Structures are given as structure tokens and as C-alpha cells.
Amino acid sequence: MLAVRVMQEQGIHVEGINFFTGFCVEGHTHAIRKKDQKKPKRNNALWCAEQLGIKLHIIDIIDEYKQVVFNPKHGYGANLNPCLDCKVFMVKKAKEWMQEHDFDFVISGEVVGQRPMSQRKDTMPVVQRESGIDDLLLRPLSGKNLPPTLPEREGWISRDGLYDFSGRSRKPQMALAKQFGFEDYAQPAGGCCFLTDAQYSVKLADLWNSRGSKEYELDDIMLLKVGRHIRPAKHFKLIVAREEGESNFLKGYKKQYPHMRCTSHGGPLTLIDGELSEDELQQAARIVARYSQGKNTPQVELEYVTTTGEVTPMSVEPMPPAEIPREWVL
Amino acid sequence: MSRERLDCHRLLCPMPVIKTQDRIATMQPGDELEVVCTDPGALNDIPAWSRINGHQVLESTTRDDEYIVVVRVCEE
Numbered sequence: 001m002l003a004v005r006v007m008q009e010q011g012i013h014v015e016g017i018n019f020f021t022g023f024c025v026e027g028h029t030h031a032i033r034k035k036d037q038k039k040p041k042r043n044n045a046l047w048c049a050e051q052l053g054i055k056l057h058i059i060d061i062i063d064e065y066k067q068v069v070f071n072p073k074h075g076y077g078a079n080l081n082p083c084l085d086c087k088v089f090m091v092k093k094a095k096e097w098m099q100e101h102d103f104d105f106v107i108s109g110e111v112v113g114q115r116p117m118s119q120r121k122d123t124m125p126v127v128q129r130e131s132g133i134d135d136l137l138l139r140p141l142s143g144k145n146l147p148p149t150l151p152e153r154e155g156w157i158s159r160d161g162l163y164d165f166s167g168r169s170r171k172p173q174m175a176l177a178k179q180f181g182f183e184d185y186a187q188p189a190g191g192c193c194f195l196t197d198a199q200y201s202v203k204l205a206d207l208w209n210s211r212g213s214k215e216y217e218l219d220d221i222m223l224l225k226v227g228r229h230i231r232p233a234k235h236f237k238l239i240v241a242r243e244e245g246e247s248n249f250l251k252g253y254k255k256q257y258p259h260m261r262c263t264s265h266g267g268p269l270t271l272i273d274g275e276l277s278e279d280e281l282q283q284a285a286r287i288v289a290r291y292s293q294g295k296n297t298p299q300v301e302l303e304y305v306t307t308t309g310e311v312t313p314m315s316v317e318p319m320p321p322a323e324i325p326r327e328w329v330l
Numbered sequence: 331m332s333r334e335r336l337d338c339h340r341l342l343c344p345m346p347v348i349k350t351q352d353r354i355a356t357m358q359p360g361d362e363l364e365v366v367c368t369d370p371g372a373l374n375d376i377p378a379w380s381r382i383n384g385h386q387v388l389e390s391t392t393r394d395d396e397y398i399v400v401v402r403v404c405e406e
Binding site: 018020024042043045046047049050053054055056057058059060222248252253 | 339340342343344345347348351368371374375378379381382383395
């Protein structure tokens with residue numbers, strides 16, 4: 001918001017681009033989980049655009065982004081986050097959009113030294129070089145700390161109107177936000193990508209390992225955001241809803257995955273990913289029963305339902321928590 | 331003038347907005363698009379997208395577990 005407003009102060013027409021990778025945290029868990037549904041469900045990018053009075057173009061890069069996730073040239077961060085490669089890729093896409101739509105340059109809200117991988121003084125030139133955007137990328141909040149860009153040299157914008165923010169502190173940004181009259185803004189601490197999340201990364205690595213391939217579809221990575229993932233064997237796992245909102249969401253996948261549901265007690269909808277033997281079905285049912293309201297009863301009734309709707313009634317003893325090895329729970 | 335329907339069942343934010351944006355790009359001013367979603371966030375996001383891109387929201391309703399937004403395409 002700040003970088004855009006700094007440009008608007010100089011009379012520059014700005015339009016926003018928001019890339020959707022499939023790993024964006026934005027709104028998903030709020031939309032799924034019932035307990036979160038009292039929170040506002042605004043999309044922050046749209047909200048910011050509206051506050052700034054600019055158009056916003058949301059671009060689906062799910063398929064193209066896979067190559068960034070599979071094999072990042074600059075490696076992963078603390079989890080499966082390929083931050084530097086991601087930034088290079090997005091700036092490259094922004095450059096393509098700029099050229100296709102007859103815009104003159106790209107701005108970003110980056111600040112030197114703000115993030116450990118993609119916003120260091122030594123990595124920011126890497127983004128410019130590898131994306132091919134070179135000096136058509138302007139960072140208005142840190143511009144005075146960086147070499148002059150083409151828009152500055154050509155006099156399209158004034159370098160004097162740029163800022164010299166650096167480092168991890170957000171205090172200068174907050175002061176500028178106050179000066180601009182922004183009373184509300186998105187949390188300024190990253191965390192907008194599931195790939196930076198340790199638990200999510202474990203589940204994604206498990207998905208790749210179990211399949212022997214890093215290939216994924218949008219549904220795969222969406223499902224990693226939902227429920228408890230329990231893998232008793234390499235060839236199958238259970239996705240157990242944690243609450244009603246997640247059960248409702250998982251219901252949408254009943255034609256793609258077989259599922260189990262408790263009939264004698266309240267309990268979570270559970271999707272089954274993989275081919276199971278009869279013994280494994282019993283084992284799965286006992287795990288599902290463990291998460292039902294009948295977990296302390298001797299027997300729980302369930303239904304196993306195939307993707308074509310064939311129903312098999314089951315009756316099992318709930319599995320005691322001590323029998324569920326820690327490593328099964330992802 | 332035509333009216334089209336866009337099925338966004340099971341899609342979570344921002345996919346319903348992206349699908350709406352992409353479909354509207356193929357439509358003419360005056361046409362109407364009925365977007366049917368299961369993500370309640372669509373009731374905020376599609377109208378927000380419509381406002382910033384100059385389109386008109388004619389209707390925004392909840393029916394059982396579906397969230398429906400009707401947008402009239404305007405000149406950008």
C-alpha cells in the first residue's frame with residue numbers, strides 16, 4: 001500500500017498484480033474452518049486495491065509455479081519456501097504483464113534487509129538480473145538506498161520523493177502509514193505463503209515421498225491445508241476433519257476419495273487417500289473412531305463409502321491414542 | 331445482452347475471483363454473470379473485485395450452502 005501511495009503522490013498511474021500460486025494463506029483456513037468464520041473474510045489484495053483506488057489483476061500461476069517449487073535454483077529456506085526463486089519468477093511475470101499491457105515500469109514494496117532471503121542487499125540485484133527486469137524495477141520505500149532506476153534517470157519520477165527504509169523494523173513504514181492516513185493494513189510480517197509453514201512443509205514433503213514424485217494438482221495442495229493427516233503406511237493416508245467446517249469442506253471431495261463417517265456417534269468426515277486392504281480398512285476405521293465422540297466406548301459404528309457411493313457398514317473398537325505412533329501424524 | 335452462469339463450487343478464494351475476472355474478460359458490456367460459490371468469502375471478494383474494476387453487482391445472496399453473486403459487465 002505504501003509503495004503504491006508513494007507513486008500516486010508523484011502522479012503515477014498504478015495498477016496492482018496479485019499472483020496466486022495455490023500456496024497463498026489468504027483466506028483459505030478462514031473459509032474452511034467454522035470457528036474462524038466470525039473473522040472478516042476479506043481478500044487483503046482486493047481490500048488494499050480498493051483503499052488505494054487502483055485496479056487489481058489476480059493472476060493464476062498455479063501450473064507455472066510448480067517448476068519453482070520442484071527445483072529452486074537458489075534452494076529452499078527454513079522449510080519448503082523457495083523465496084528467492086519465487087521473487088525472481090514473480091518479477092519476471094510482472095515484467096511480462098507490464099509489456100503486454102503497455103505499462104512503463106514495475107514497483108514493489110520491498111525494503112532492503114527486510115527479509116532473510118529475497119530482500120537482502122546482495123540478493124535484490126539477483127532478482128533484477130535473473131528476472132530480466134533490470135532497472136525497470138523500482139522499490140519506492142528503499143529507492144534512496146539503491147542505484148537509480150530508469151524511471152528516475154529518465155525523470156518519470158523524482159528520486160527525492162522516494163524513501164530510504166532498510167532493515168527488519170517496520171516502524172518507519174508504520175509512521176508513513178500514519179502520515180498517509182492508513183489506519184488499517186495487513187499484518188506486516190510475511191507468513192502469507194504456506195511453504196514457509198513448517199507443518200505444511202512436512203505434509204508436502206510426505207506427499208512427494210509417498211508418490212515418488214513432486215508433481216501435484218491444486219486439490220492436493222488445498223487438502224494439505226485441511227484436517228489431521230495421518231499416514232499409517234506409505235501407500236495410504238487419512239485426512240480427518242478437525243471440526244464441522246472442515247467436514248463440510250472435505251465433503252466436496254467425496255467423489256474423488258473414498259470416505260468414512262461415524263454413524264453411532266458424532267465424528268469427523270475422513271477422506272482416504274490410497275488403496276487399502278481389508279485389514280487396513282479396519283485399521284483406518286479404528287483411527288477414525290478414535291477421533292469420534294465414541295472414542296471411549298467399546299464399539300463405534302461407521303460407514304465406508306466408495307467414490308461411487310457404495311456403502312459398507314463397519315463396527316470397530318476405537319484405537320487408543322497410545323497405539324497411534326507419533327510419526328503417523330504429519 | 332446475455333446471462334451466463336459460472337460454477338465455482340469447492341473453489342476457495344481467490345479462485346472464484348480469478349474465474350469471474352477471466353470470464354468477464356470474454357463478455358460484453360450489459361451482459362450478466364451469475365457466479366455460484368461455496369466459499370462464503372466470495373460474497374465479499376467478488377463485489378470488491380467488481381467495484382474496483384467498474385462492474386455492477388446486481389445481487390448477492392446465500393441459498394443453502396451456496397453463495398451467489400450476479401455481476402453486470404460494464405465498460406471498463
